[in-house]
Amino acid sequence: MDGSYRERKTYKMIAHEYEVSEGTVKAGVSRGLAYLRKKYNKTATN
Numbered sequence: 001m002d003g004s005y006r007e008r009k010t011y012k013m014i015a016h017e018y019e020v021s022e023g024t025v026k027a028g029v030s031r032g033l034a035y036l037r038k039k040y041n042k043t044a045t046n
Helices: 005-018 022-045
Strands: none
């Protein structure tokens, strides 16, 4: 995620739709990605 204009616009749209702050959306996205990465790495190492 390079924080491009389109990405920021998407965060804004999501934030507006769910009535939360942009920061909350970004935090949720990165938490979700970290979770998926950890889950994937766990299955990959086994």
